[in-house]
Every structure is written in structure tokens, then in C-alpha cells.
Amino acid sequence: MIGLGYWGPNLVRNLFELESAELVLVCDQRAEAVEQVRRRYPSVRGATSTDDVLEDPAVEAVVVATPIGTHLELARASLSAGKHTLVEKPLADSIAGAAELAHLARERGLVLVPGHTFLYSPPVQAVQEMISAGELGDIYFISTSRVNLGLHQSDASVVWDLAPHDFSILLYWLRETPTYVTALSRGCVIPDTPDVAFLNLEYASGVIAHAELAWLAPSKLRRTTVVGSRKMVVYDDTSIEPVRVFDSGVTLRDPGTFGEYRLSYRTGDIVSPRVDVSEPLSLELDDFCRSIRGGSQPRATAELGLDVVRMIEAAERSLTQGGARAEVAAAESLSGPSA
Ligand SMILES: NC(=O)c1ccc[n+]([C@@H]2O[C@H](COP(=O)([O-])OP(=O)(O)OC[C@H]3O[C@@H](n4cnc5c(N)ncnc54)[C@H](O)[C@@H]3O)[C@@H](O)[C@H]2O)c1
Structure with a gap:
């Protein structure tokens, strides 16, 4: 060790x-x-x-x-x-x-x-199983907050410190690497060391994701919302009920008359499945x-670890380009040794 x-x-x-x-x-x-x-x-x-x-x-x-x-x-x-x-x-x-x-x-x-x-956290595993079994339907979007009054790192920004958690979870759940990352950050305490960042991810499948990361916040939030076409999930790592599944949604029904949308709203049960308490x-x-x-x-896997770094580098590129939409580097060109 x-x-x-x-x-x-x-x-x-x-x-x-x-x-x-x-x-x-x-x-x-x-x-x-x-x-x-x-x-x-x-x-x-x-x-x-x-x-x-x-x-x-x-x-x-x-x-x-x-x-x-x-x-x-x-x-x-x-x-x-x-x-x-x-x-x-x-x-x-x-x-x-x-x-x-x-x-x-x-x-x-x-x-x-x-x-x-x-990836070894039982609530994360429970959500992964729901997504892969199709229980949530098609995933529309994922939004996450990982903020608290955290330890400022001397050699890394909040993006390098905290984004690996959300990026690895997103890779595990969606089995897809985003195509583009757009990022905004600010170094509030130490100039040029971002301690707050807002990241937007776009996927080829149409999924969009947002991650809010900060070492500066009045209270600790570890909260992720997954919205699917069939159900929605709130994963809150600080809660005694870390996973809550909402049988809620909105469906667009066949248009009645021309130009008029008919929506059907569903707010059903909220279920909190039992999750294991093993230490990740x-x-x-x-x-x-x-x-x-x-x-x-x-x-x-090492490949997932590499995908996380590809996503972080895209976020960094977006930051240096004033929040421009940055493409995530292609994986194919990365299999060989570096120079
Ligand atoms: N998985 C998680 O949830 C999680 C949480 C916190 C930190 N981390 C990770 O853990 C790592 C360490 O973070 P930390 O907050 O403990 O950092 P830290 O600075 O508190 O500790 C790092 C230790 O490494 C030692 N060290 C540095 N270079 C060394 C070398 N060449 N040989 C021997 N010892 C050396 C330092 O003396 C220090 O004691 C980081 O990569 C961080 O991202 C992971």
C-alpha cells in the first residue's frame, strides 16, 4: 500500500x-x-x-x-x-x-x-441493474450534484478531484462515453484552481447529463436524478433511503386535433428498494x-479509467476555450503506448 x-x-x-x-x-x-x-x-x-x-x-x-x-x-x-x-x-x-x-x-x-x-457502492449497483433491465425505459437525462465544504487539493482542480466519481458512475450506468463536454468553472478561493464547476455532457444516443461539482457549499449534497421514459430515480448517497424509484412520467398521446398535443401525466408509487450496506x-x-x-x-476496468480521463480532458479543453463545446477524444487512437 x-x-x-x-x-x-x-x-x-x-x-x-x-x-x-x-x-x-x-x-x-x-x-x-x-x-x-x-x-x-x-x-x-x-x-x-x-x-x-x-x-x-x-x-x-x-x-x-x-x-x-x-x-x-x-x-x-x-x-x-x-x-x-x-x-x-x-x-x-x-x-x-x-x-x-x-x-x-x-x-x-x-x-x-x-x-x-x-462502482462498488450498492446504491449505484442497484440503479445500474434497473437501467440495464430497462425498468426506467429510455434514459432521457441525468443530473447530479456533488458539493460540500470540501478539502481544497493543492495539485488538482475540483474537476480532476470530483468529476471521476460522476463520470465513472455515468459510464457504468449508460455504457456510453459522451461525445461532447461543455464546462464552466471558477477558482473562488485559490486563483486559477477551480473549486466550482458545472459540466454538461452530450451523448450520441441523445442522453444529456449535467454535473455540478464544488468544494464550496454550505451543506453536503450527493444527489443524482435519473429521468427515464418509464420511471425516474433519485440516488442520494447521504440518505438512509439512498435509492428512490418514482413511477412517474409524462406520455405524449396521439394528437387529437391538428396542432394540439395530448399529454398524459402519471404520478404513481414511490419505492425505496432495500440496498446492501457493504462498504464499497x-x-x-x-x-x-x-x-x-x-x-x-x-x-x-483500465479502459473505464481511461474513458474517465478522456471525459476530464474534454472538460478541461472546454474550460480553456471559455466554455466551448469540446469533443471527447476518440478511443480508437488510444490503444498504443504514449510517446
Ligand atoms: N476513491 C475515493 O473516494 C477517494 C477519496 C479521496 C481521495 N482519493 C484519491 O486518493 C489519492 C490520495 O488522496 P489524498 O487526499 O489521500 O492525498 P494526500 O495528499 O492526503 O496523501 C497522499 C500521500 O501520498 C504520499 N506520497 C506522495 N508521493 C509519494 C511517493 N512517491 N512515495 C510514497 N508516498 C508518497 C504523501 O506523503 C501523502 O502522505 C488521490 O488520487 C485521490 O484522488 C480517492
Whole structure:
């Protein structure tokens, strides 16, 4: 386990408790972070140099939870050392970097998982099952708010920090990458570091999506609305009823007289299905271990991680072009190694 800052200790706790893994080594360049973790888990060895991790034959797999700008270098070194690798989201800080990692893993026959934890969240899974079973009908649009008084990151904007969550969920639900992204942002506290962003996504299928992201907000919102032709869903990650399904909709009936639309409104039951309460991080790490042992495809694939970065880069391009509509880079050209 490399990186024991804010997020790393959550991964450490889950790895330690997991039956499918044995946590042998924790590493951070800050000796005090290593010591702090080792006080709690004395049976686990510690290191301050990643070389000690990568050269250790007892280490079969590496989990990286370091700042975004270090993901490419550390994941490249880990895969090159023959270790299966889970890298926290986003997979890398550029399309070229993410494509290089995906290619390297494929070439070496290693499992590479981007840490898109929300794909393992039981409410997200429940909505995915409803969408793929056609229960919601055709998806018209998705709108999401991910705002709170969050930690300002030193090396990343709110887009690189928070959009990976919504983008990975959208990819998982819709099984489609958007064609265009339009973005608007502002750095309210630190100039040139956006802490609020509004992103609009357009899909070839006709679906549109909106994501509101902010580290500046009076209260925490983690709320996504999915509107389909048959039903609508509100997924609220902060609620004790995280998924609510509304049997509501509006249907356009055959026009009566010329030029006159006849609409039929339906406001039926609101159902809150029971969802599992398992911790997503534990499910994510277990999926990583099972993919290594059993050769199965992890839910969060390297390709999905690459698609997330393609979407972020399009959002970044839109921002630098004053909110212009930016095309998401084509996937076909990305399969080879980067320069
Ligand atoms: N999946 C999630 O829900 C989620 C939530 C929060 C953060 N994250 C991700 O976790 C990662 C870490 O975020 P954080 O908030 O914990 O950052 P952080 O800055 O608090 O911690 C990063 C740690 O990495 C260490 N580090 C940096 N470079 C290193 C190197 N070369 N070798 C060894 N140690 C090194 C630092 O000393 C620090 O302790 C980011 O990629 C972030 O996007 C994911």
C-alpha cells in the first residue's frame, strides 16, 4: 500500500480486514505517516521508499493512493516491476498517461484497476441493474450534484478531484462515453484552481447529463436524478433511503386535433428498494484480488479509467476555450503506448 495521507488509511483498514488479501507492506515518503499506521497494525512492515515495495518478492499487488500527479510514474513503476496495480482515481493526469498504463497492463498480463469506488457502492449497483433491465425505459437525462465544504487539493482542480466519481458512475450506468463536454468553472478561493464547476455532457444516443461539482457549499449534497421514459430515480448517497424509484412520467398521446398535443401525466408509487450496506472500498479491493486470482474482469476496468480521463480532458479543453463545446477524444487512437 503506497500513500498514507488522507485516503490511504481507509484502504489500509479494508486491506487488513480483507480475507482475500494479506497486507504485508505500507509505504509513504513521510516516515511519520508510516509509523502512525504501523502503531495500529504492528504486524505490517513499513517503508519510506517505493523501491522497497517494488523490489519485494512478497508483494504481488500494489495499491497506490498518492496525489494525482504521481499516479502515472508510480503505477508505471509498479506494473513494470510485475505487480498487479490498483491506482486511486483518476488513473492518470492525462489521456496519454492513462492509455500507457492500460497498454502496459495488457502487455504484461497484469490486473490494473482504477479506484472508482462508487462502482462498488450498492446504491449505484442497484440503479445500474434497473437501467440495464430497462425498468426506467429510455434514459432521457441525468443530473447530479456533488458539493460540500470540501478539502481544497493543492495539485488538482475540483474537476480532476470530483468529476471521476460522476463520470465513472455515468459510464457504468449508460455504457456510453459522451461525445461532447461543455464546462464552466471558477477558482473562488485559490486563483486559477477551480473549486466550482458545472459540466454538461452530450451523448450520441441523445442522453444529456449535467454535473455540478464544488468544494464550496454550505451543506453536503450527493444527489443524482435519473429521468427515464418509464420511471425516474433519485440516488442520494447521504440518505438512509439512498435509492428512490418514482413511477412517474409524462406520455405524449396521439394528437387529437391538428396542432394540439395530448399529454398524459402519471404520478404513481414511490419505492425505496432495500440496498446492501457493504462498504464499497472493501468490495472494490476484493474485486481487485479476485481478478488477480481468478482472471475475471474487474468491474472497474483500465479502459473505464481511461474513458474517465478522456471525459476530464474534454472538460478541461472546454474550460480553456471559455466554455466551448469540446469533443471527447476518440478511443480508437488510444490503444498504443504514449510517446
Ligand atoms: N476513491 C475515493 O473516494 C477517494 C477519496 C479521496 C481521495 N482519493 C484519491 O486518493 C489519492 C490520495 O488522496 P489524498 O487526499 O489521500 O492525498 P494526500 O495528499 O492526503 O496523501 C497522499 C500521500 O501520498 C504520499 N506520497 C506522495 N508521493 C509519494 C511517493 N512517491 N512515495 C510514497 N508516498 C508518497 C504523501 O506523503 C501523502 O502522505 C488521490 O488520487 C485521490 O484522488 C480517492
